Amino acid sequence: MYAIAFDLDQEALRNHYPGANPNNAYGDIARVLTERGFWRQQGSVYFSNNPNPVQCFLAIQDVQAKHPWFRAVVRDMRMLRIEENNDLLPILGQSELPLGRPPRKRPDVGEFKLN
Structure with a gap:
């Protein structure tokens, strides 16, 4: 599993x-x-x-191709390889979740379980 994380420069974005x-x-x-x-x-x-990381490269190239302003406003951008993705919200207990709703579930994401 891979991730893309980015930070946009707000002043550059306005410009x-x-x-x-x-x-x-x-x-x-x-x-x-x-x-x-x-x-x-x-x-x-x-x-x-x-x-594979190539899909991250292609995705970012696609963003730039469709939005030429993108490069001018990106302050930082990283590709991350995620070994495990565990939901830590259950550690807080049900009473701590907003409005008593269970955490978002994704069929492709692991879940942390306490014994």
Whole structure:
């Protein structure tokens, strides 16, 4: 499993994003990454079950091709190889979860279990 994590420079985003609302840049990026098989795990961190880093490279090249402003606004960007992905929310107990809802489940993500 691989992940892409990025941080956008907010001032650069205001200067280079062509749309009226610079916050829409995050949705523009998300759409391209989703088309490439990634899902948003949290913030600007996107996971994928692709078995090799080439898919990360291609996804980022695709974002840049579709959104030429992207390079000008990226402050930091990393590719991460995820060995395990365990949900730690159950450690907090059900009473700690917002509105009593169980944590989000993904069929492709492992779960941490206490004995």
